[in-house]
Amino acid sequence: xxxxxxxxxxxxxxxxxxxxxxxxxxxxxxxxxxxxxxxxxxxxxxxxxxxxxxxxxxxxxxxxxxxxxxxxxxxxxxxxxxxxxxxxxxxxxxxxxxxxxxxxxxxxxxxxxxxxxxxxxxxxxxxxxxxxxxxxxxxxxxxxxxxxxxxxxxxxxxxxxxxxxxxxxxxxxxxxxxxxxxxxxxxxxxxxxxxxxxxxxxxxxxxxxxxxxxxxxxxxxxxxxxxxxxxxxxxxxxxxxxx
Ligand SMILES: [Zn+2]
Numbered sequence: 001x002x003x004x005x006x007x008x009x010x011x012x013x014x015x016x017x018x019x020x021x022x023x024x025x026x027x028x029x030x031x032x033x034x035x036x037x038x039x040x041x042x043x044x045x046x047x048x049x050x051x052x053x054x055x056x057x058x059x060x061x062x063x064x065x066x067x068x069x070x071x072x073x074x075x076x077x078x079x080x081x082x083x084x085x086x087x088x089x090x091x092x093x094x095x096x097x098x099x100x101x102x103x104x105x106x107x108x109x110x111x112x113x114x115x116x117x118x119x120x121x122x123x124x125x126x127x128x129x130x131x132x133x134x135x136x137x138x139x140x141x142x143x144x145x146x147x148x149x150x151x152x153x154x155x156x157x158x159x160x161x162x163x164x165x166x167x168x169x170x171x172x173x174x175x176x177x178x179x180x181x182x183x184x185x186x187x188x189x190x191x192x193x194x195x196x197x198x199x200x201x202x203x204x205x206x207x208x209x210x211x212x213x214x215x216x217x218x219x220x221x222x223x224x225x226x227x228x229x230x231x232x233x234x235x236x237x238x239x240x241x242x243x
Contacts, residue, residue: 002170003216003229004171004172004175004216004217004218005190005216005218005227005229005231007167007170007171008171008175008179008190008218008227008229009190009229010167011164011167011168011171011179012183012188012189012190014160014163014164014167015164015183016187017160018157018160018161018164021153021156021157021160022157024153025150025153025154025157028146028149028150028153029150031146032143032146032147032150035139035142035143035146036143038139039136039139039140042132042135042136042139043136045132046129046132046133049121049124049125049128049129049132050125050129052121052124052125053118053121053122053125055121056114056117056118056120056121056122057118059114059117059118060111060114060115060118063107063110063111063114064111066107067104067107067108067111070100070103070104070107071104073100074097074100074101074104077093077096077097077100078097080093081093081094081097175218175227178220178227179227182225182226182227186200186224186226188200188226189226189227190218190226190227190228190229191221191226191227191228191229192228192229192230192231192234192235192238193205193210193213193228193229193230194234194235194238194239195235195239196210198221198223198224198226198228200221200224200226201221201223201224201226203221203222203223203224205219205221205222205228206222209222209228210230213228213229213230214230214232216229216230
């Protein structure tokens with residue numbers, strides 16, 4: 001029959017594996033949450049770049065419409081010059097015409113600038129958009145991978161839970177509850193007695209207790225209350241390692 005302490009040690013090992021899995025899950029979830037925040041930011045940048053092209057195009061169209069209106073006014077004023085009867089009318093019309101020509105010339109500069117802005121916006125769209133979209137795709141693929149990893153870790157956790165139940169069923173309930181209480185306090189609830197001492201706090205184990213431990217019993221350490229066991233092989237190995 002397997003000594004009680006061996007089953008308890010199996011339980012410790014399984015508990016530690018579960019603990020590792022939980023921290024792995026937490027780590028992946030944390031990373032996934034950070035990635036998740038990046039996607040809307042990248043999408044917003046894409047929208048801004050697209051909107052800049054739309055706005056620049058609208059501005060070009062508006063300025064060109066203004067230019068066409070001014071050119072139409074210029075044509076009609078020039079036609080009117082032919083039907084002028086007196087000097088006074090002529091001067092007034094000439095004044096209007098020169099004002100229109102000045103506006104056309106100013107507008108030409110504005111149109112050149114508007115086209116330049118549109119060119120820059122289009123170049124930016126061309127060079128940056130596909131990179132940004134690819135980044136979003138990569139993040140989405142990564143998120144799926146992370147979800148798969150989390151699911152398989154949860155599966156693993158469940159398998160360990162079943163194994164723990166198996167070992168727990170072999171352990172008397174009073175020892176199980178002693179173990180559970182100790183487990184919440186320390187990471188090594190069950191430790192070997194080495195050289196007749198607790199290997200965690202080095203408190204000497206009385207000889208009558210040592211005798212019981214050597215018969216595969218488990219006893220709480222009288223100083224630190226960890227559960228003590230004795231394993232001849234383990235003690236031999238540790239002694240050899242320390243030489
Ligand atoms: Zn101790």
